[in-house]
Amino acid sequence: MKAPGAAFAEDLVDFDRAAAVERITSTLRDQVTKRLHRRGVVLGLSGGIDSTVCAALAARALGPDRVLGLLMPESHSAEESTPLGQLAADHLGIPTLIEDITPVLEALGCYRRQEAAIRRVLPGYGEGWRSKIVLPSVVDSDSYRLFTLVAQSPEGESFRVRLTPTAYLELVAATNFKQRVRKMLEYHHADRLVYAVLGTPNRLEYDQGFFVKNGDGAADLKPIAHLYKTQVYALAEHLDLPRAIRDRPPTTDTYSLPQSQEEFYFSLPYGLMDRCLWAHDRGLTPAETAVGTGLSEDQVGRVFADIEAKRRATRYQHARPLLVEEGVEVDA
Template identity: 60%
Template sequence: MQAMSLRASSRLISASLGIDSALEELSPILEAAGCYRRRDDAIRLVVPDYGPGYKSKIILPSVVDSDSFRLYSVVIEDPDGVQSTHRLTTEAYLGIVAATNFKQRVRKMLEYYHADRLNYVTTGTPNRLEYDQGFFVKLGDGSADVKPIAHLYKGQVYQLAEYLGVPKEIRERPSTTDTYSIPQSQEEFYFSLPHQRMDLCLYGLNNDVPIEQVAAATDLDEDQVRRVYRDIDQKRKTTEYLHLVPDLPVAVDEVSTH
């Protein structure tokens, strides 16, 4: 069965909670900003034939399979439906991410428009796993006045959703960035491990749980858990800037020379 679209999910949750909603078409704004053109230009750095009728997504290798340095690749689907995978250069990867980040920032821009119009605050969606690992776009989905689930592991978010009566269709919808034209999970795009295991590994690392217990709980061996731990620490370092507030000049009191 095909996964429910983000639009259908949004309408369903609005209807189930009895709240007002507004449908905003982002494509014209994204086209005007050059989102798709810039993305396609970056992809063509490694796949020169990429163009109209093609689809794409970017992926990471598994974090538990080896100690090899993990690099992003782009998966291409041509107009005939044939897929191929291509290793991304740093320039191509950064260009793709920079272009697709337009989507999260445009969504947030319109969200703030409605918040200003209604004199509301905005809420953010990152859970503890996403917030800890920098899985958000700065000034995009990472921007919010309140982040009510940033302390909850992803599995706890699903439990809370069930308790609150969020429709089953939404709770069973695969987590996705809804950013690329080929369906893509958060696992293959960023975490490289199902969230159930990532939650347990993050909890184990945060709470000094003996590694053999984490391995037993996640059905991984101890070396694989260590690889996950190293990946968690690395992501914390490389995404630290996402959590930083803007630097401000330090005011210096005028000192009299007399």
């Protein structure tokens, strides 16, 4: 790879962090108290960088006692998620509640439906097995990027199987219960406390539709949706958030085998994905972007095509309910 151009995308890292924090906190305070007329915010704390930065910003904006952090593990969650979420809350001085969502997911048939979907392509799958779905790299070839199931038997034997559309859709639909149950609990506590629900997507996730509609995509405000992931990490450093959280690799923490966001959705490390999205947003050509990222022009072309394809495919994720008659919408 070529050395990335030094000046390329410098505002991803070289920006006024104090001003960014001030802008977000003053906006957040205004939105919660004056527009939404709520007394605080509730958010899920996953132990990841996005929710921790959001909690820190909300605590600065409203005071720590007006931010409720929910820790919502389930049986597939990584062991470190709850302790890291608690670490974030303790660091910020915000109250937390632990809501283990495993019994709710069992009652909904989440795990049973996941296993049934997987058995469509891997009939022996069942108790004691673990799995995830992965995408191939976007830069390596022109092939369509289709999900593959990666499974591990209780004896440690690994399997890779191409998913059929039915198996894929059923597996994702069952898994989406996790984000939707968490959101239901966030709104439960928001209702009880007259709080707003704070959503934690960064720009990459928001732009590329990396969220579940009416799951983690639902919220009353999304204070970091304009920030590239690189900038979220920069704010985490500026806010002096715990090193253990800043050093944790981004994960979906959704499937029973560890799954990076890279292999599930973005196909590139977030820093590189950020630079490509930044360049695409500014109308840079693949040739200009290649100089700044160290990728080849062809590779950048594939990433740009993938960015556009995801925007097309996830428009539905962003869409509000459609009405027959215009002018009926109520402005909040």
